[in-house]
Amino acid sequence: MKKILLSCLLMSTFISSGSMAAEKVNIGEPAWVGAKAIAHLIKAVVETKIGGTANLVPGNNASIFQAMDAGKGAIDVHPDVWLPNQQSFTKKYVDGTKRVALSSKNYVGKQSFCVSRKFSEKHNVKSIFDLARPEIAKLMDNDGNGKGEIWVGAPGWASANVNSVKVRDYGLLPFMEPVKAEQSVMQATVGDTIAKGKGYAFYCYSPHAIWFLYDVVRLSEPKYDPAKYVMLQPSDSPDWYEKSKVMTEDALKQVQVAFSKSLENRSPIIYDFLQNMQLTSEDVSYFAFQIAGEKRDASEVVTEWIKDNSKRVDGWLGL
Numbered sequence: 001m002k003k004i005l006l007s008c009l010l011m012s013t014f015i016s017s018g019s020m021a022a023e024k025v026n027i028g029e030p031a032w033v034g035a036k037a038i039a040h041l042i043k044a045v046v047e048t049k050i051g052g053t054a055n056l057v058p059g060n061n062a063s064i065f066q067a068m069d070a071g072k073g074a075i076d077v078h079p080d081v082w083l084p085n086q087q088s089f090t091k092k093y094v095d096g097t098k099r100v101a102l103s104s105k106n107y108v109g110k111q112s113f114c115v116s117r118k119f120s121e122k123h124n125v126k127s128i129f130d131l132a133r134p135e136i137a138k139l140m141d142n143d144g145n146g147k148g149e150i151w152v153g154a155p156g157w158a159s160a161n162v163n164s165v166k167v168r169d170y171g172l173l174p175f176m177e178p179v180k181a182e183q184s185v186m187q188a189t190v191g192d193t194i195a196k197g198k199g200y201a202f203y204c205y206s207p208h209a210i211w212f213l214y215d216v217v218r219l220s221e222p223k224y225d226p227a228k229y230v231m232l233q234p235s236d237s238p239d240w241y242e243k244s245k246v247m248t249e250d251a252l253k254q255v256q257v258a259f260s261k262s263l264e265n266r267s268p269i270i271y272d273f274l275q276n277m278q279l280t281s282e283d284v285s286y287f288a289f290q291i292a293g294e295k296r297d298a299s300e301v302v303t304e305w306i307k308d309n310s311k312r313v314d315g316w317l318g319l
Helices: 002-013 017-022 033-050 061-070 087-096 117-123 128-132 134-139 158-169 183-196 268-276 281-293 298-308 310-316
Strands: 024-029 053-058 077-083 100-102 107-116 148-153 176-180 201-206 216-218 253-260
Touching (some): 033 053, 061 100, 107 117, 117 134, 128 134, 134 148, 148 183, 158 201, 281 298
Parallel strands (some): 024 053, 148 176
Antiparallel strands (some): 077 253
16 A cells, blocks of 8 residues: 555656655765765656655765754765664664664675686685685785785775784785775776786775676685674774684675655655665676766766666656
């Protein structure tokens, strides 16, 4: 019955300008490319499919969640909530005040280490532990210091700290040197080493543009085990590195849209749309590649995607 009602309301928005004006939303726009893409996608669906109005409001996680919790419409939506990474916010505003909701659908984020497919197949490098083979480390030594390089992330990333601990606990330090550098350096190095036929290991995750930029593969790690994944960050202890022990892969991340519950009364069609919106990691990787890799305008990319996936988008709207 709810889907039938939603369909009728949506049909009416294309007929009644008064109904169109009632549907309004302000969408938070975090800094990372995937979140920006999803924010633009929500905006385009609201404007082209629902007939409402939507604005993008730049902000960080804290400011977006605070505004959604206030429920006054300053910011109504967070387009890309990674859990458990942002669990402190969902505990406070979803479970605590209960004034923020999470979408009923999610896509999966996965963190790993990668090498190029060509290098993997040529040298039988399939597992993280293959990087401890002396002949493989030698093939990955790009600076002549006797060790291969493995990019663990950018300075300041919590994940870079996790990966530094992993490299130690996987027994790779005698063979591989952990490198922290900006993501742009990693991407350029991946392309350069592939072109030169050399090896390079790096922290990789999805969604990300890397999956469209180059032919790369994940290295297997021991299955996630919380008992073997004890990770402290510098904010937890000055001795975080010594006290941490990580010997398994990361748990899969659940990524959802969050939105103010006040939207249910202010813009019910948008509220139901956000509840049902469903993307995949591949979708968001494609957006990231087009925007960051191909340097295309985000609104152009998502408008084109909506046109190519109209039936799927209509399904989010109950049509």
